[in-house]
Amino acid sequence: xxxxxxxxxxxxxxxxxxxxxxxxxxxxxxxxxxxxxxxxxxxxxxxxxxxxxxxxxxxxxxxxxxxxxxxxxxxxxxxxxxxxxxxxxxxxxxxxxxxxxxxxxxxxxxxxxxxxxxxxxxxxxxxxxxxxxxxxxxxxxxxxxxxxxxxxxxxxxxxxxxxxxxxxxxxxxxxxxxxxxxxxxxxxxxxxxxxxxxxxxxxxxxxxxxxxxxxxxxxxxxxxxxxxxxxxxxxxxxxxxxxxxxxxxxxxx
Amino acid sequence: xxxxxxxxxxxxxxxxxxxxxxxxxxxxxxxxxxxxxxxxxxxxxxxxxxxxxxxxxxxxxxxxxxxxxxxxxxxxxxxxxxxxxxxxxxxxxxxxxxxxxxxxxxxxxxxxxxxxxxxxxxxxxxxxxxxxxxxxxxxxxxxxxxxxxxxxxxxxxxxxxxxxxxxxxxxxxxxxxxxxxxxxxxxxxxxxxxxxxxxxxxxxxxxxxxxxxxxxx
Numbered sequence: 001x002x003x004x005x006x007x008x009x010x011x012x013x014x015x016x017x018x019x020x021x022x023x024x025x026x027x028x029x030x031x032x033x034x035x036x037x038x039x040x041x042x043x044x045x046x047x048x049x050x051x052x053x054x055x056x057x058x059x060x061x062x063x064x065x066x067x068x069x070x071x072x073x074x075x076x077x078x079x080x081x082x083x084x085x086x087x088x089x090x091x092x093x094x095x096x097x098x099x100x101x102x103x104x105x106x107x108x109x110x111x112x113x114x115x116x117x118x119x120x121x122x123x124x125x126x127x128x129x130x131x132x133x134x135x136x137x138x139x140x141x142x143x144x145x146x147x148x149x150x151x152x153x154x155x156x157x158x159x160x161x162x163x164x165x166x167x168x169x170x171x172x173x174x175x176x177x178x179x180x181x182x183x184x185x186x187x188x189x190x191x192x193x194x195x196x197x198x199x200x201x202x203x204x205x206x207x208x209x210x211x212x213x214x215x216x217x218x219x220x221x222x223x224x225x226x227x228x229x230x231x232x233x234x235x236x237x238x239x240x241x242x243x244x245x246x247x248x249x250x251x252x253x
Numbered sequence: 254x255x256x257x258x259x260x261x262x263x264x265x266x267x268x269x270x271x272x273x274x275x276x277x278x279x280x281x282x283x284x285x286x287x288x289x290x291x292x293x294x295x296x297x298x299x300x301x302x303x304x305x306x307x308x309x310x311x312x313x314x315x316x317x318x319x320x321x322x323x324x325x326x327x328x329x330x331x332x333x334x335x336x337x338x339x340x341x342x343x344x345x346x347x348x349x350x351x352x353x354x355x356x357x358x359x360x361x362x363x364x365x366x367x368x369x370x371x372x373x374x375x376x377x378x379x380x381x382x383x384x385x386x387x388x389x390x391x392x393x394x395x396x397x398x399x400x401x402x403x404x405x406x407x408x409x410x411x412x413x414x415x416x417x418x419x420x421x422x423x424x425x426x427x428x429x430x431x432x433x434x435x436x437x438x439x440x441x442x443x444x445x446x447x448x449x450x451x452x453x454x455x456x457x458x459x460x461x462x463x464x465x466x467x468x469x470x
Contacts, residue, residue, distance in 0.1 A: 052372050087378040098369035101470040102391050112377035115387075144468040164377065 001028045002063070003168045003199050004049065004090070008070070009058035011041075011048055018044045019055065020223040026168060029197040033210035033231060036220035037246060042203045045220070046172050049201075050092045051083060062089040063167065088117065091161030095173040097153045099145040099160070105132070106141040109160045117164060124163070131159040135189055151182030155189055162198075169193070171202040187213075207250055211235040219243045254434055262430060263442060266423035267450075273347060273412045273422060278405070280348035285355025286390075292360055303356070310353035316414050319346040323418050343415050351408060358400045362393035395465040402458040406451050423447075 004026045011019040019041050026032055034042045047053040049060065051067070057075055060068040067086045068077045077083065099108050106128060113124045132138060135155040145153050154174060161169055171190065175183040187209050193200065194213045204210050210217050214231040219240070227240040238244045292303035310318065323342040326332040334341075366389050374384040413424035427443040430436075 050376055052375065084378060087376065090376075092376045094369060094373065096369055098367075098373035100370065100373070100388055101468050102395070102465075111387075112379065115383065116378040146469050160377070 002026065003028050003030075004063075004201075005059075005061050006045070006049060007059045009045070009048055009055050009060070011044055011053065011055040018223055019048065021058070022220075022223070022225055023058075024049075024218065024225070026199060026201060028167075028199055030216065031194045031198075031200045031202070031214045033214035033217045034201065034203045034220060035205070035207065035210055035217060035246070036226075040220045041223045042220050043172055046092070046170050046201070046203055050090060050170055051087065052092075062086045065089065088164065089167045091164060091166035091169045093154070093157050093161050093169065093171045093174050095176050097145070097150070097157045097177075099153055099157055101145050104142050104144055105137060105148070105156050108145070108156055109163045112160070113163050127165075128159070128163055131162055134192070135159045136185075149182060150178045151185045154178065154182075154186045158186075158189060158193075162193075168199040168201065171200065171204070173203050173205065175204070175206060205250070207235055207247065219246065221246065254430065259430055259434075259439055259442070262426050263423055263439065263446065266421055266426035267446060269415075269420060269422040270409075270412045270424075273343060273415055273420075274408060276344045277347040277351055277408060277412075280344070281351035281355055284348060284352035285359050288352055288356035289359035289363060292356060293363065307353045307356055310350050311357075315346065315350050315411065316417050318350055319343060319414060319418055322346045322349075339418050339420060343418050343420055347408075347411070347415075351404065354404050355401070358397050358404065359393065361400070362397035363389060365396055366392055392470070398458065398462055398465070402455070405454060405458070409450050409454065410447055 002025055004024075006022060006024045009019050009022045010017065022041065022045055024032075024045070034045070036042050044053065048055045054077065055068070055075055057070055057073060058068070059066070059070050059075065065082060065086050066078060067083065068075050070076075078086075100111075103111060109128045109131060110124050113119045113127070114121060132141060135158060137152065137155055137159065140148060140152065140156075145156065148156065154177075158169075158174075174190065175186050178186060183206070187206065190200070190202065191209075191213050202210070202214065211231050216228060217231040217234045218228040219226050219234065219238070219242075221242050227234060227238060227243045229239075234243070235247065238247055288303050288306060291299040292307065294300045294303075319342070322345050323339065326334055326338075370388055370392070371384060374388045379388065412422055415422045416425040416428060419425065423443055423446065427439040430439040
């Protein structure tokens with residue numbers, strides 16, 4: 001079953017075409033890593049998928065929800081209520097966490113489910129308590145983000161995204177703002193989610209992590225998908241020259 | 254005139270001063286948000302009038318604005334607006350003027366909130382107005398409180414400009430007593446009272462800042 005599908009997406013900023021016809025389809029339970037050099041279009045692709053950017057050509061759907069459709073060579077977005085519905089189907093974890101600094105950890109996690117999804121308070125609190133435990137954040141419920149380490153903040157952000165019960169979770173370089181030690185604790189919870197078959201798309205510079213955790217890895221460069229395939233295969237034995245060049249550079253550090 | 258009489262007249266004037274002060278804040282604080290949002294709108298039909306409004310109201314003397322609102326309706330349209338008009342005109346003038354300053358303070362605060370806050374809220378499904386009132390505005394208030402404090406303190410003393418409309422606020426009363434008694438004492442007392450009011454406001458503002466000191470970003 002396809003959870004999310006992008007087809008032939010073109011996106012420009014002014015005259016600079018950042019995505020030049022990208023198609024990506026994610027199956028339920030799949031973990032996909034997106035790798036590639038900065039400026040290759042990885043983050044823009046995630047931002048298009050999460051409706052933070054609009055694209056000019058191509059289409060986007062979440063399951064049976066048609067979010068954006070190409071009509072006569074131009075993308076037409078669905079009505080507001082469809083977009084609102086689509087937003088309930090995905091979550092996004094940012095590089096800089098983007099927690100709400102004036103809300104406590106608990107409120108960061110529960111506010112959207114309560115206020116946006118209007119779910120039952122007892123149920124949301126229960127879900128949040130489970131997520132807090134899973135993310136190793138017990139005892140931090142009433143702290144505010146600036147009292148936490150970067151790694152803890154990112155785990156709150158993951159819990160916040162998960163509490164809305166998304167079908168798919170996107171990560172935009174979730175560990176790029178963290179030091180190696182904190183990176184490890186965040187990668188550990190993502191790994192745990194992968195073991196539970198949470199559907200995830202992870203833009204990352206952590207090659208070893210992508211190889212171990214992702215089912216499939218996508219290499220993007222110059223606004224296109226250059227190569228994609230089973231994670232270990234692509235990273236250990238890349239077929240394309242550009243992929244090889246990129247991977248050898250990252251190995252050298 | 255005994256000291257007691259002077260004090261009772263001045264304190265009655267202080268009542269009027271407080272009335273102008275409170276009404277001005279109640280009107281201009283929300284109006285400032287509306288003007289700031291218009292000013293930041295991507296639609297020129299909103300942003301241009303807002304820019305003009307801010308520029309004009311900050312660029313002309315408040316005293317002239319008060320007089321224009323007071324006498325304009327009569328000289329332009331021959332409207333007789335009754336005895337209440339004086340006070341209403343005064344409040345309108347203060348609200349419109351202070352809203353222009355507040356709008357720019359709000360704008361500085363709103364623009365200082367990182368884009369990531371809007372994006373996080375958008376992805377979680379918050380509506381535009383929920384994002385503004387729940388996520389952005391509380392953070393804006395924390396950031397702009399010191400600048401707001403400046404304006405609010407200025408307003409305490411600016412209320413004395415109401416004397417040009419002959420409104421019996423504290424400064425108007427002090428002037429009248431000083432002229433009759435040929436004494437500087439009423440002015441000195443008035444200065445002291447203004448200062449005490451400002452100290453009270455400084456204290457309230459510091460309480461507000463403390464209340465929001467539980468987080469930073």
